[in-house]
Amino acid sequence: MSGSQKHTITFIALGLLLLFLLLLNISFGQIAIPIKEVFKSLTGNTASKESWEYIIFNYRLPKAITAILVGFGLSISGLLMQTLFRNPLAGPYVLGLSSGSSLGVAFVIMGASFLPVYLAEIFLSPYGIIFASCLGSLVVLIAVLLVSQRIRDTMAILIVGLMFSSFTGAIVSSLTYFSTAEQLQKFTFWSMGNLGNLAWSQISILLIVTIIGLLLSISKIKALDALLLGESYAKSLGINFNRTQIIIILATSLLAGSITAFVGPIAFVGLAVPHLAKLIFQTSKHWILFWGTLFFGAITMLFCDLLSQLAGTVVLPINAITSIIGAPVIIWLLIRKRNYS
Amino acid sequence: MKNKTVIATNHLSIGYSSKNSKTVIAQNINLSFESGKLIALIGANGIGKSTLLRTLTGIQKPLSGEIELNQKPLQAYTALELAQNLSVVLTEKLPPSNLTVYELVALGRQPYTNWVGKLTSVDQEKIANAIALTAIQEIVHKKHFEISDGQFQKVLIARALAQDTPLIILDEPTTHLDLHHKVSLFKLLKKLAQETHKCILFSTHDIDLAIQLSDEMIVMTQKQFIQDQPCNLIEKGVFNSLFQDEDITFDAQKGKFVFK
Structure with missing residues (x-):
């Protein structure tokens, strides 16, 4: 079929674009490294300067890989949520999952001082933060889901998500009054989003959790297609609706929660990227949208990270960049709305 | 028979x-x-x-x-x-999506397809058959929300037929x-x-x-x-x-x- 051939060509083009952006992303920064040298050093040869090698493997490559994983996870969780909530405007940030994660992390960072030292250490470890963050996003996701079963109106669900954001936001700001300046600073930096802070050990944890989340999503590809017809039709096609829902929720909160734990809340990527994939591939098949969303997610994050460094000596927070790009996309989607009510 | x-x-x-x-x-x-x-x-x-x-x-x-x-x-x-x-045609509205008419009819094959929903030649034949029986060939590439109510009912029936x-x-x-x-x-x-x-x-x-x-x-x-x-x-x-x-x-x- 010519359709699948077209898809193959698009995927090859996306793969090349991703590779190019990866090299560009690593070469770019306060110390520019020629792309040729980046390529050399990534393919196992040694770069011309030892300092370049050091920068690449200790700063640039971890950051680029983090960006790719963040792009993967947030975008896929957005894709899952848009289908699960029957809402083209759903996404981990808009529906308040990131806020839920923030709340979890805020409790851990600012609340740890109330605990005995040995417990505080467990809580403040990467695992403790991931757990709190995933739990936070899971709680919000389930709350939004429960509300959405009572309200069929797509826009109302978004408002509910907004309310949850305000609610968790208010608790977080209340918490800040009880925290030390040091804790507050730590939390504030976290909440601005930062891709460049992770050590290789943390990246491997993020990698494992992301892979689990993606595998869970892949296992429900067919059910996601059926969900496009709504719950009753999906059931009539032999889909176990409850199990599907649980697995999608689990995958979404693992992806959104773990990413938010490590790099802070990142806005709009989860909402906008699936739409980019839908626009380019012109299909509703989740098997194709899944891979398309993965590629576009990674590309978008690498690109945003690149933009965040364009201001010269200062590096802008990644969350600011994604919001500057993402918010207009939402408005555009609303204006262009086709059958979105 | x-x-x-x-x-x-x-x-x-x-x-x-x-x-x-x-x-x-x-x-x-x-x-x-x-x-x-x-x-x-x-x-x-x-x-x-x-x-x-x-x-x-x-x-x-x-x-x-x-x-x-x-x-x-x-x-x-x-x-x-x-x-x-057993296949059904219900009164409830479909959730918003970009499903095309063909994709919608093809979803009827879900009970028979593999884990990612890949359509075999048998599936494609059944889909083509359902489309021909309901005479909706003209609109298969349209999005499901771009067609009239009468056409939409036929599409839903075609989907049920494809479910065989x-x-x-x-x-x-x-x-x-x-x-x-x-x-x-x-x-x-x-x-x-x-x-x-x-x-x-x-x-x-x-x-x-x-x-x-x-x-x-x-x-x-x-x-x-x-x-x-x-x-x-x-x-x-x-x-x-x-x-x-x-x-x-x-x-x-x-x-x-x-x-x-």
């Missing part, structure tokens, strides 16, 4: 049960539907047509009694087996359609029942059309459940008792309802 019984009920009682109470909507229902027949289910609003259809499709549990689909109890089917034996089941159940497929599209939809259903030898059961409020075009009718009233051919039902004067309203009577000669 000989007509065989596709679905039958035995002393079926339908309604809702909660922890404390049971709400019986209808009881002692004995019906049996054969392949190759177009069967209309009629009755006044709120009489329980939807409840009956929901019970027959397994969405809702019966209060008591049995339903047998292809000589096997309905509750003995797994979800996947049931999907291969001996029984198709439709819940009020002709609501929101004008007379021309109602008639053409009824004719389509009639043709499908004859050509594909499926059993097609649908509920409707278009009684005079159903009288003319369906093979059998089930009339639901407060007191009874009657299943028969439309001409016999007219002879028995069943339609007169359909509505609890003395102003509406059935004119047996003209074959339609008249009101004072």
Whole structure:
């Protein structure tokens, strides 16, 4: 079929674009490294300067890989949520999952001082933060889901998500009054989003959790297609609706929660990227949208990270960049709305 | 081909049960539907047509009694087996999506495809067949929200056909359609029942059309459940008792309802 051939060509083009952006992303920064040298050093040869090698493997490559994983996870969780909530405007940030994660992390960072030292250490470890963050996003996701079963109106669900954001936001700001300046600073930096802070050990944890989340999503590809017809039709096609829902929720909160734990809340990527994939591939098949969303997610994050460094000596927070790009996309989607009510 | 019984009920009682109470909507229902027949289910609003259809499709549990689909109890089917034996066309709106007509019809093949839903050549053949039978070739590349209500009903029917089941159940497929599209939809259903030898059961409020075009009718009233051919039902004067309203009577000669 010519359709699948077209898809193959698009995927090859996306793969090349991703590779190019990866090299560009690593070469770019306060110390520019020629792309040729980046390529050399990534393919196992040694770069011309030892300092370049050091920068690449200790700063640039971890950051680029983090960006790719963040792009993967947030975008896929957005894709899952848009289908699960029957809402083209759903996404981990808009529906308040990131806020839920923030709340979890805020409790851990600012609340740890109330605990005995040995417990505080467990809580403040990467695992403790991931757990709190995933739990936070899971709680919000389930709350939004429960509300959405009572309200069929797509826009109302978004408002509910907004309310949850305000609610968790208010608790977080209340918490800040009880925290030390040091804790507050730590939390504030976290909440601005930062891709460049992770050590290789943390990246491997993020990698494992992301892979689990993606595998869970892949296992429900067919059910996601059926969900496009709504719950009753999906059931009539032999889909176990409850199990599907649980697995999608689990995958979404693992992806959104773990990413938010490590790099802070990142806005709009989860909402906008699936739409980019839908626009380019012109299909509703989740098997194709899944891979398309993965590629576009990674590309978008690498690109945003690149933009965040364009201001010269200062590096802008990644969350600011994604919001500057993402918010207009939402408005555009609303204006262009086709059958979105 | 000989007509065989596709679905039958035995002393079926339908309604809702909660922890404390049971709400019986209808009881002692004995019906049996054969392949190759177009069967209309009629009755006044709120009489329980939807409840009956929901019970027959397994969405809702019966209060008591049995339903047998292809000589096997309905509750003995797994979800996947049931999907291969029973397809539905519902009244509810689809959630917003970019599904094209072709993709929508293709989803009917889900009970047969592999874990990612890949369409084999057999699947593609069945889809093409369903599209041809419902004559929607012209619109297969359109998005499902770009077509008219009449076309959309045909697309939903094509999806049910692609699911390749001996029984198709439709819940009020002709609501929101004008007379021309109602008639053409009824004719389509009639043709499908004859050509594909499926059993097609649908509920409707278009009684005079159903009288003319369906093979059998089930009339639901407060007191009874009657299943028969439309001409016999007219002879028995069943339609007169359909509505609890003395102003509406059935004119047996003209074959339609008249009101004072």
